[in-house]
Amino acid sequence: MPKAVVVRATGGPDVLEFTDVEAKSPGAGELLVDVAAAGVNFIDCYHREGRYPLPTPFGLGLEGSGRVSAVGSDVTGFAVGDRVAWSQSLGSYAEQAVVRAGDAVPVPDGVDDDTAAALLLQGLTAHYLVASTYPVQKGDTVLVHAAAGGVGLLLVQLAKARGARVIGTVSTEAKEALAREAGADEVIRYDLTDFAPEVRRLTDGVGVAAVYDGVGATTFDGSLASLKPRGVLALFGASSGAVPPVDPQRLNQAGSVYLTRPSLGAHVATREELEWRAGELFAAIADGSLTVRIGGRYPLAEARRAHEDLEGRRTTGKLLLVP
Ligand SMILES: NC(=O)c1ccc[n+]([C@@H]2O[C@H](COP(=O)([O-])OP(=O)(O)OC[C@H]3O[C@@H](n4cnc5c(N)ncnc54)[C@H](OP(=O)(O)O)[C@@H]3O)[C@@H](O)[C@H]2O)c1
Incomplete structure (x- = not known):
């Protein structure tokens, strides 16, 4: 039987169970994939932890790469043996995953399995943030x-590739070095410094065109004050942690x-949009203009440690989990 990481009851990292699961077969429009990472x-x-609730039990993980081992009915464009990656398929912390063909993208030659598994979810996110949410302009x-x-x-x-000046925040010296290596022009240690006044200082009092805030x-308050x-x-x-409800009047006061x-x-709601974003990311990897740093590689059985x-x-x- 194949192994997978399953959540039977939500909670801390200790609820992650590495266990045998039923072998799967792909349904209509689906691919069965031997997961590489x-x-x-x-x-x-x-x-x-149940902050985004799902019916239990469920297989954890949305993203991975691997090789197609079986193809369901009504699938076009994929065949057994193809290398694919995906970012929206629950149950990906597994030796075998069933992936909707519509969510899978072919992995180009020259992009290895680890890079493919590492790139999509965070890469597609970074892509839509700088290209669509606030399209970064040269000089921002x-x-x-x-x-x-x-x-x-x-x-x-x-953001650097689009011509921006980038200010980053980080919590350690080692992280500061990595952010600078990635191209950040200024890095603020937000564990030591109140970052909003520092952003004002670095922008001659003007503030920034956009804040990308995943923290x-x-x-949140400092981000508003930095714009x-x-x-x-x-x-x-x-x-x-979650941001409490916001009074819209604060957006007025912030300018x-x-x-x-x-x-x-x-x-990535349409195939066209998924292929556009993934295509640009893979092309940037291939021409060396984008690098994915794999900061940790854990055996699948150690998903708990990765979460901790x-x-x-x-x-x-x-972080990658490797079956
Ligand atoms: N909306 C979307 O489409 C989308 C898609 C992907 C990811 N996300 C979000 O993007 C964010 C980043 O995701 P990621 O997977 O790339 O994670 P990550 O940034 O690699 O890890 C989280 C980082 O957040 C910082 N942080 C600050 N306070 C923290 C705290 N109290 N506990 C833990 N970390 C803290 C830490 O960096 P420092 O030590 O430097 O502070 C930490 O390394 C997450 O909030 C995630 O949910 C959203």
Whole structure:
């Protein structure tokens, strides 16, 4: 029997159970994949703890890469043996995963399995944030929180590629070095310094065109205070906890600013959009203009340790689980 990581009751990392599961077969429109690597994402913690509720029991994980071992009916464009990656398929922390063909993208030659598993969820997120949520223009200054994290390192690189000046925030010296290596022009240690006044200082009092904030509770107020008039606060996550309800009047006081809470699903809703974003990411990997840092590789059986490290703020870049 294949093995997978299952959640029977929601809770802390200790609820993750590495166990035998029924062998699967693909239904209509589905692929069965031998998983080469599964991506770990913060949303997996929200699913595990029940913050984003799912009916239990469920197989955890949304993202991975691997080789197609069987193809269901009504599937076109994929065949047994193809290398694929995906980012929206529950049950990906597994030796075998069933993936909707509509969610899978072919992995180009020259992109290895680890990179493919590491790229999509956080890469597609960084892509829609800089290309669609607030389309970064040459000469903009933008603020990226947790700039040495999985999404953060990709955001820094993609915003720089569009011509921005990037200010990053991080909590350790080692993370500062990584954010600078990824291209951040300025890095603020937000564990030591009140970042909003520092952003004002670095922008001659003007503020930034956009804040990309995946940290949430602890950064939200400072993010609002860092914007220039009519700037955009893209609140895309809550790694430090959820932001309490916001009085819209605060957006007026902050200078007619915009607040949005975007999700990846709404930005890869059509096949065309998924292929556009994934295509640009794979092309950037292939030409060397984008790098994915794999900061941790854990055996699938040690998903619990990966979650403890991620939530404990001990990680950088992408974490992978390897069957
Ligand atoms: N909306 C979407 O479409 C979407 C898609 C993907 C991810 N996300 C969100 O993006 C965020 C980043 O995801 P990721 O997978 O790339 O994770 P990550 O950024 O690699 O890890 C989280 C980082 O957040 C920072 N952080 C600050 N306060 C924290 C706290 N109290 N506990 C834990 N971490 C804290 C830490 O960096 P420092 O130590 O430098 O502070 C930590 O390394 C998450 O909120 C996630 O939910 C949203």
